[in-house]
Amino acid sequence: MRSLAPESLMMSYGYHPEWSEGAVKCPIFQTSTFVFKSAREGKEFFEIAYGKREKSPGEQPGLIYSRLNNPDLQILEERLTLWDGADECAVFESGMSAISTVLLEFLRPGDALLYSKPVYGGTDHFINKVLPQYQIQGVGFTNFMDEESLMTLAEGKKIRLIYVETPANPTNALFDLQLCRKVADRLSTPENPVYVVVDNTYMGPLWQHPLKLGADLVVYSATKYIGGHSDLIAGAVLGRSELMVRVRTLRTFLGNMAGPWTGWLLMRSLETLKVRMTQQAQNAEKVANFLRNHPKVSKVYYLGHLEENDPQYEIFKRQLSCAGAMVSFDVIGGEDAAFRFLDGLKLFKLAVSLGSTESLAEHPATMTHSDVDEQDRAEIGISENLVRLSIGVEYFEDLIWDISQALDQV
Numbered sequence: 001m002r003s004l005a006p007e008s009l010m011m012s013y014g015y016h017p018e019w020s021e022g023a024v025k026c027p028i029f030q031t032s033t034f035v036f037k038s039a040r041e042g043k044e045f046f047e048i049a050y051g052k053r054e055k056s057p058g059e060q061p062g063l064i065y066s067r068l069n070n071p072d073l074q075i076l077e078e079r080l081t082l083w084d085g086a087d088e089c090a091v092f093e094s095g096m097s098a099i100s101t102v103l104l105e106f107l108r109p110g111d112a113l114l115y116s117k118p119v120y121g122g123t124d125h126f127i128n129k130v131l132p133q134y135q136i137q138g139v140g141f142t143n144f145m146d147e148e149s150l151m152t153l154a155e156g157k158k159i160r161l162i163y164v165e166t167p168a169n170p171t172n173a174l175f176d177l178q179l180c181r182k183v184a185d186r187l188s189t190p191e192n193p194v195y196v197v198v199d200n201t202y203m204g205p206l207w208q209h210p211l212k213l214g215a216d217l218v219v220y221s222a223t224k225y226i227g228g229h230s231d232l233i234a235g236a237v238l239g240r241s242e243l244m245v246r247v248r249t250l251r252t253f254l255g256n257m258a259g260p261w262t263g264w265l266l267m268r269s270l271e272t273l274k275v276r277m278t279q280q281a282q283n284a285e286k287v288a289n290f291l292r293n294h295p296k297v298s299k300v301y302y303l304g305h306l307e308e309n310d311p312q313y314e315i316f317k318r319q320l321s322c323a324g325a326m327v328s329f330d331v332i333g334g335e336d337a338a339f340r341f342l343d344g345l346k347l348f349k350l351a352v353s354l355g356s357t358e359s360l361a362e363h364p365a366t367m368t369h370s371d372v373d374e375q376d377r378a379e380i381g382i383s384e385n386l387v388r389l390s391i392g393v394e395y396f397e398d399l400i401w402d403i404s405q406a407l408d409q410v
């Protein structure tokens with residue numbers, strides 16, 4: 001049998017119609033609990049679920065209770081592993097629950113983590129406001145720091161995780177995952193391995209595969225490209241089995257898994273993931289090129305415009321297969337101008353979030369990144385002029401018409 005591409009498998013992988021009266025699609029298993037065929041079977045299922053013994057070869061985890069597993073989650077998780085080449089996946093009720101579960105599982109009081117700046121606002125809040133209450137310290141680094149600067153930052157701290165978001169939101173700054181891997185290996189000891197965790201929401205699962213670039217775990221807000229229709233909140237974690245057992249176990253006891261309805265919606269979304277994202281990236285290129293030549297725009301942040309002599313270009317070539325569908329730009333004229341642009345849009349929706357079929361626009365300095373420390377904001381280029389666009393699947397000429405007429409009102 002030929003080895004099939006993920007997009008060819010998204011309609012069927014992991015599901016057998018004979019399980020469900022021949023239904024071509026996996027139904028919604030809207031049930032809290034599952035009937036065992038016998039008491040012995042129930043005992044065996046629990047032994048596996050609670051890690052009392054290893055699975056024997058070919059043994060599948062049995063269905064017990066929907067906080068532990070449910071077909072809509074399990075099949076979805078199997079399908080998600082195909083894009084990233086992961087052993088296992090666990091789906092959560094939000095991106096934040098996926099991220100906070102990973103941080104809680106792999107950090108202990110007295111530990112520290114290195115994290116890339118800027119990270120998503122919720123992640124930043126969890127690292128800087130919640131983890132310190134458990135004596136865990138976050139140490140931020142920017143993408144202009146080299147290996148030795150990271151080693152200096154780590155000095156005297158018990159670093160257990162390196163947490164990276166690349167490309168960074170909203171400026172598309174790239175972090176070098178090879179460098180993060182090197183630093184993690186230098187800081188690791190046999191008793192205390194240092195893991196690299198990558199938030200791949202911006203580019204994944206199609207255009208960047210961090211597990212193949214040295215990461216130990218990948219996290220997603222599945223609310224974004226994976227869901228892709230602005231109609232659900234979900235998250236995912238992927239990695240090798242040894243680490244995923246720990247993530248899944250904490251999920252069981254925090255009880256923050258996604259429900260069957262969300263699982264079903266995400267399976268439906270995955271069928272069109274590649275066509276959606278491909279169209280979005282094509283549209284983004286057209287929009288970015290239009291913005292680059294516009295007299296009211298002073299700078300465009302788009303990965304497809306990186307110059308070959310830019311050190312970021314080297315990282316782009318190594319880590320990404322596409323420039324993506326997120327485009328930010330500076331409007332000449334500060335906050336007033338940016339707001340006139342945003343209020344003038346007719347087709348783009350003025351909303352946070354990203355990765356959906358419809359195009360969205362927002363103002364990072366006063367919206368998604370308003371909580372970021374002012375000095376950090378200046379350092380990473382989040383100015384009053386900056387507008388972030390998430391490009392959707394509309395006809396590109398309509399998107400350009402909308403941007404053009406809104407810029408006329410600036």
Ligand SMILES: *Cc1c(COP(=O)(O)O)cnc(C)c1O
Nearest residue numbers: 094095096120201221223233234
């Ligand atoms: C949205 C987002 C999150 C948080 O995900 P939720 O699904 O909203 O909880 C985390 N990281 C990134 C990069 C995001 O864009």
